[in-house]
Amino acid sequence: MGRQPRLPSVMSDPLTNRGTAFTAAERDRLGLVGRLPDAVLTLDQQARRAYEQLRRQPDDLAAYINLEQLHDRNEVLYYRLLTDHLTELLPIVYDPTVGEAIKTYSHEYRRPRGVFLSIDRPRDLRRSFEELELGADEVDLVVVTDAEQILGIGDWGVHGIQISVGKLAVYTAAAGIDPARCLAVVLDVGTDNETLLNDPLYLGVRHSRARGERYDAFVAAYLDTVSELYPDALLHFEDFGAGNARRFLERYGERYRMFNDDMQGTGAITLAAVRSALNVTGSRFGEQRVVVFGAGTAGVGIADQLREAMVRDGLDKDEATRRFWLVDRPGLLLDDMDGLRDYQRGYARPKGEVEDWAGGADRAGGDTGHAADQGIDLLTTVRNVRPTVLIGTSTVRGAFTRQVVEEMAQHVERPVIFPLSNPTEKIEAMPADLLRWTGGRALTTAGIPVDPVEVEGVRHVIGQANNALVYPGLGLGVVVSRAERLTPGMLLAAAEAVAGQVEGGGPGAPLLPQVENLRASSAAVAVAVVRAAVEEGVARVAPDDVVQAVQDAMWQPVYGETPRSSG
């Protein structure tokens, strides 16, 4: 076993490394002579080899690890692979496999990617960024999580860094956000996950989750620091706990260029999917009755955006609010309940409304489908409300039972049913079942990717209602327009652009664009977002030719000019 020669930084930095694709002249100029086997491969050939290696992995988690290792060696090659096989690989680097990877992070750890900020070392916060030596105009996007509610799998402490990494991979693969201009961050504020705290190999801060003033001050210091160091960057918040996600967006959304993906991104993609479903049914937003099962960050974020659509459709805000029924752990949310969260209160139904409901207000969940802890359960709600739209953001697998779905389908011709919880182990119902139970009448999507399904001779292609179909284009639009803020008009423009990308219609057609067309649909979203930013007066750059400006801004996974020296 010999000595491993030191590799010049041009090879050890995944942003500049091209491995066996360095030409003889580059090897000579960059100090790589003797560091590589003789052959010079093209990016195509490298991609073929990398894909062969990937295909040999025994399962999805192994494929994830293999891809992350490539990510850490050669970013151009990694993104080339991702863009060439987007439909196949998005579920690996992102939802649902990223959930598995997050659970096993401390054990599968190989090398760090991203910025780790510890609440026990607040004085290191600024330094952690400064030592990256990135200029004020060199960062477009920072994705941060505190990992309290990762997807639907809960609190994963420092492991959450991989959701920031995964979200960024999608930004680049889907919308060509330059990976050299992005940062993934975790705020490691401790964890209440006892499995992690009792694991000797756990890599995070080893205490329970900090809350209250200390936690708030840490988040405030984070925002202060990143916005000062990178004044043009979009500050993306991911997978914070329900109360915090909303609180920070409300407190800071006007002050910083901030985006909460779980509220705003999920709201926008769901709005797009409902828009598309209404194109099929020929009805209007203002006519819908919406039941949301799981009134947390995503559920209420969705309700807010659908409510705005109803208001644009002519309802006043109170009328629109009355078209929503939110069901959470205590059952249907009623105005006399103790313990409602601030963000739920506005949607709580008057207690009097339910007194003569079949089942009644005092009825415990019991035999009526998925049991609520107490109060009025989902089945009773559906039976009495006769919703046209049913949204699942509860993390409760199987909550949309056959009974619930058949009840809904008795009263509407085309029930719109979106089980949005991630990952697969949390989904409220599989779209195939929704279609079978309704004889193909359900208009459905899911947060995870699912295969087409044939029901009664019709092949149904299921769109993926995941915020990944909207946030990359939204981010690109912010980058191109250098928007000062992310406004409701920009979110709406993004949602409408996604819905506008849906082809054709016809029996079994998906409600959302296909992932294989994600680059094109993200570009269309970006164009709409730039135009909205200009119209709303928040754009600091107003390109003459928006379409071309968006194309020009998209980073491509190709080897460009080589660095002049190994640096």
Ligand SMILES: NC(=O)C1=CN([C@@H]2O[C@H](COP(=O)(O)OP(=O)(O)OC[C@H]3O[C@@H](n4cnc5c(N)ncnc54)[C@H](O)[C@@H]3O)[C@@H](O)[C@H]2O)C=CC1
């Ligand atoms: N498809 C997409 O793009 C997105 C999907 N999601 C998914 O939505 C789910 C929820 O995520 P968040 O809103 O961030 O979490 P959250 O914790 O803020 O909300 C979940 C809500 O469901 C409620 N819930 C839990 N058990 C319940 C039960 N037995 N009955 C009724 N309600 C119950 C909780 O009390 C909470 O209010 C996750 O699975 C997540 O992956 C979230 C964001 C985007």
Ligand SMILES: CC(=O)C(=O)O
């Ligand atoms: C997709 C996403 O953001 C979530 O499930 O939390």
Ligand SMILES: [Mg+2]
């Ligand atoms: Mg999320």
